[in-house]
Amino acid sequence: MHVNAVKITIFDKSNYIFKQEKPMKFRLIAKKYCRCLTVSGWLVLLLLLVLLFRIWLGTVCSWLSVDQPVKAKTLVVEGWIEYYALKNAMDFYEKNNYKHLIITGIPITQWSNYVSYSNTAEGAAAVLRGNGFKDSIFRAVIPRSVSINRTYNTAVATHILFEKHPVWGKSFNIYSVGVHSRRTHLLFERAFGNAYKVGIIADTDRTFDPEHWWKSSKGFRNVSNEFVAYFYVWIFFHPDYNTFEKQLKESYVKGKTDRSLHKIDGETK
Numbered sequence: 001m002h003v004n005a006v007k008i009t010i011f012d013k014s015n016y017i018f019k020q021e022k023p024m025k026f027r028l029i030a031k032k033y034c035r036c037l038t039v040s041g042w043l044v045l046l047l048l049l050v051l052l053f054r055i056w057l058g059t060v061c062s063w064l065s066v067d068q069p070v071k072a073k074t075l076v077v078e079g080w081i082e083y084y085a086l087k088n089a090m091d092f093y094e095k096n097n098y099k100h101l102i103i104t105g106i107p108i109t110q111w112s113n114y115v116s117y118s119n120t121a122e123g124a125a126a127v128l129r130g131n132g133f134k135d136s137i138f139r140a141v142i143p144r145s146v147s148i149n150r151t152y153n154t155a156v157a158t159h160i161l162f163e164k165h166p167v168w169g170k171s172f173n174i175y176s177v178g179v180h181s182r183r184t185h186l187l188f189e190r191a192f193g194n195a196y197k198v199g200i201i202a203d204t205d206r207t208f209d210p211e212h213w214w215k216s217s218k219g220f221r222n223v224s225n226e227f228v229a230y231f232y233v234w235i236f237f238h239p240d241y242n243t244f245e246k247q248l249k250e251s252y253v254k255g256k257t258d259r260s261l262h263k264i265d266g267e268t269k
Contacts, residue, residue, distance in 0.1 A: 061210045061219075064179035064226050070199030073098055074172035076140075076158055078184065079105035079120035081177045085203045086127045089175040092201065093135075100168055101133075102161060104154035105141040143251040149239070151184055155191035156244045162196075171197040178205030179226040183233055191241060 037045065075098045077089045093101060105121025117123040121139040128137065140157035142150060162168055176184050181202035188198050204210065208219030 057214060058211075060227060061179060061213050061223055064182045064223065064230065065202040065205070065210065066182045066185060066200055067202045068185070068200050069173045070171050070197045072169070072171040072173050072197070072199060074100040074102065074168050075175055076102045076104060076172055076188075077124065077175045078154075078177070078180075079103045079124040079139075079141075081124070081175075081203070082206070083127060084206065085175075085177045086124055087131055088203050090128050090131060090133050092175065100138065100165075101128075101135055102138045102140055102158055102172075103128075104158060105139060106150050106154065107142070107144040109144070142248065143254075145251050145254070146248070149237075149244075152187045152191060152237075152239060153244060153248060155188040156241065156248055158188070159191050159241075160245065160248070162192075170195060171199070173199040173201055175201045175203065177203045178210070179223050183226060183230045186230065186233055190239070191244075193241075 075089070075093050077086070081089070103121040103124050105119040105124070107119050108115060108117060108123075117126070119139075119141045121141045125137050125139065138161055140154055140161050142153040142157055146153050162172075174181075174184060174188055181200050185198065185200040192198055205222070208216045208222065210219075213219030213223045
């Protein structure tokens, strides 16, 4: 007679952890635990931000008024600059033995029927002539039909002039004023590309105190606008040069003249 052994297993519930999964619920918010700054921490952060802001106030104007000339024999003068700056540009041209002078210009639209100049380059050239400048002056002026991206378009117009005069070489300096200089330099570099060396000379803006620019409406407006405009150009403005060149040339043809890119007679070195 055989007796079958029966194996009995006893489960001890104390040795097991039974987890019951809860069904997921749709939630818009949930509790999170994170580290937060104390009152002392917020005070330190605030003081740090104030310090950085004060440093920015003292350096942003000089940073925008960049001065980085290169070795060159061609000087490009922005035609909109003030009378004193034009005289300084002429002195700079003569003291450094430049050979070629280009003045950029934009159309004069305000009171156009009551002024004798159609663009800022013509007015700037008249100032130089009135102060005894004898060399030839070339103008790079954008047509009246171009109303946006004016600085870049004047850079493209200047590039067209360089293509017509290969003997000028592959380097030049731009003469500008104040906080507009850094953005001008960037736009000209993008128009001319890596084949050219583009330098910049920034004259002092006498319309406000550069060291305390925030104390006048003119200074605050100029510096803040140029600061924002520079980073807009740096981040978002990446134009196709060929498109801009084509538009400019078509505008010159429609105007039935190429006078925007002509030489004002004078003695040539």
